[in-house]
Amino acid sequence: MFLPISFLPVYQTRVWGGRGIASALGRSLPGTEPIGECWELVDRPEAQSVIAPGTSGLDGLTLREAIRGHSAAILGPGWDPERPFPILVKWLDCRERLSLQVHPPKPVAGRLGGQSKTENWFIAACEPGASIIVGLAPGVTSERFRAAIDSGDLEACVRRVAVHPGDSVLVESGTVHAIDAGNLILEVQENSDTTYRVYDWGRVGLDGKPRTLHVEESMQSIDFAVPPPTIVRAADQPGVLAQSPEFTLRRVPVARGGEVAFRAGEQCRILHVIRGAFEFGGPGLTARRGDNLLVPFETEGAFRATEDSLALITEDFSK
Numbered sequence: 001m002f003l004p005i006s007f008l009p010v011y012q013t014r015v016w017g018g019r020g021i022a023s024a025l026g027r028s029l030p031g032t033e034p035i036g037e038c039w040e041l042v043d044r045p046e047a048q049s050v051i052a053p054g055t056s057g058l059d060g061l062t063l064r065e066a067i068r069g070h071s072a073a074i075l076g077p078g079w080d081p082e083r084p085f086p087i088l089v090k091w092l093d094c095r096e097r098l099s100l101q102v103h104p105p106k107p108v109a110g111r112l113g114g115q116s117k118t119e120n121w122f123i124a125a126c127e128p129g130a131s132i133i134v135g136l137a138p139g140v141t142s143e144r145f146r147a148a149i150d151s152g153d154l155e156a157c158v159r160r161v162a163v164h165p166g167d168s169v170l171v172e173s174g175t176v177h178a179i180d181a182g183n184l185i186l187e188v189q190e191n192s193d194t195t196y197r198v199y200d201w202g203r204v205g206l207d208g209k210p211r212t213l214h215v216e217e218s219m220q221s222i223d224f225a226v227p228p229p230t231i232v233r234a235a236d237q238p239g240v241l242a243q244s245p246e247f248t249l250r251r252v253p254v255a256r257g258g259e260v261a262f263r264a265g266e267q268c269r270i271l272h273v274i275r276g277a278f279e280f281g282g283p284g285l286t287a288r289r290g291d292n293l294l295v296p297f298e299t300e301g302a303f304r305a306t307e308d309s310l311a312l313i314t315e316d317f318s319k
Contacts, residue, residue, distance in 0.1 A: 001264065001300055002073055004271065004280055004293040005058065005066070007049040012037040015206050016181075018095030024125060024184050025091065025290030033206070037092055040292040041270065043067070043085035043191065054285070075268045075318045076297040084191055086317045087247060089270060089292050092121075092185040098178050099211070100133065100154060100199040103192065104221040105174040112217055114194030116173040119187055120242040120249050122312060123167045123234075124274055127182030134169055134177050135159045135228025142224050149215060154199050159228045166234025168249070170242040174223035186272055188314050190246050196221055236310070248316040254278075254305040260313070264300040268318040271295055276309025 011021075011029060014036025021038055022029045029035050041063070042049050048062040058066050063085055067074055071081035103109075103117035121132065136145070140157045148154045158176060163183065171177050176198065179185065197211065198218035205211045232241050235251075242249040252260055260278070262269065271278075271293045278287045281301045287293055297318070303311070 001298050002058075002070070002296040003285055004287075004295045004299060006052045006287070006291065006293050007041055007063070008052050010039040010042060010047050010049065011035050012039060013206070015203065015211070016094060016096040016098050018093050020093045020095065020184060021091055024093070026288075027290070034095065035093060037090050039088065039090050041085070041087065041089040041294060044088070044193065046193070073298045074294070074296040079318065086191050087270065087314060088189050088191045089272070089314075090187040090189070091290065092179065092183070092187055094179045094181060094183040094185065097180050097201060099197040099201070099203075100158065100176060100178045101195050101197050102176045102218050102221045103173045103194060104196065104217070105223065108221050109173070109194060112220065114217075115190070115192035117190045117192035117194060118170070118172045118244050118246050119189035120168060120170045121179070122186040122188075122241065122249075122274070123163045123165055123183060124186050125165050125184040126163055129162070130182040131160050131162050131180045132169065132178070132183070133158045133160050133180065134171060134231075135175055135226075136224065140224070142219065142222070145222070145224070146219065149199060152202075161231055163231070164234050166236075168232040168241040168251075169229050170244060171229060172226070172244065174221060174226060175229060176218075176222050186274070186312070188247065188249055188270075188272075198222075241312070246317065247314050250313045250315070252311045252313055254309045254311060256305055256307050256309075259302040259304050260311055261302040262295050262299050264298050266297075267315060268297045269295045270314040271303065272312040272314070274310040274312060276305055276307045278303035278305055278309060278311070280304075
């Protein structure tokens with residue numbers, strides 16, 4: 001039986017990032033450049049999570065190596081060991097606004113040589129007045145949107161929504177979106193890194209040059225018929241935050257002394273600690289705010305809250 005598996009973070013420099021992950025999650029960041037993303041769980045050719053010391057005897061293995069050697073134990077019987085882990089988990093520190101962008105739906109992604117990416121944003125913390133952009137303003141057509149790109153007047157074409165800590169939103173492929181400044185977000189997404197930037201607010205990159213835009217790909221990817229997603233507002237009650245063909249995300253508040261139990265043979269899951277702290281099987285394995293642990297298919301046991309805590313659980317992805 002494997003214990004829950006923790007990983008070393010993979011930090012990503014982004015022009016819109018900052019250094020807030022250090023104080024928010026109690027971490028030591030590399031270098032001095034703006035860190036926009038921390039990839040917590042990733043199995044991609046260009047980036048691999050490495051298993052942290054003290055985890056299930058798999059210390060130092062990449063996630064890919066662990067799946068190749070133990071696919072049935074980690075993801076369940078019948079999982080192809082060469083199939084990538086289907087979920088990518090990130091922390092996002094959005095010190096500045098991100099580009100206006102879209103991820104292609106599956107049929108379009110195949111045609112353009114990319115990958116679809118449905119993602120969920122959980123607002124772990126944000127500054128007063130913070131907002132996100134999700135979807136189009138009422139009545140916006142592809143023709144109006146194209147004209148707004150040419151005139152640089154896209155603000156009127158998109159839907160901006162105020163957010164607060166604890167809010168959550170499922171952003172499906174084909175939805176135009178952006179994250180405004182002042183948000184710390186836990187992102188759970190399909191294993192994809194295909195993003196088409198349609199507009200970047202006149203910004204330049206860290207090299208001082210305008211960043212690449214993908215206008216034609218974006219226009220093919222935006223679904224102009226789909227209504228904007230619904231924001232699940234903050235609450236400390238258990239419940240489903242997001243449900244899609246790719247994954248389900250649940251909110252699980254746990255009072256001090258309470259438990260989040262897992263049974264071997266059900267399914268592989270991911271535990272995200274948003275607030276508080278947990279111990280697994282006694283005082284050995286601990287999980288604190290900001291930690292994201294993979295709970296293998298064969299894992300049996302419970303996380304006990306050592307203080308009032310809030311966890312999210314991602315499941316229904318190992319099909």
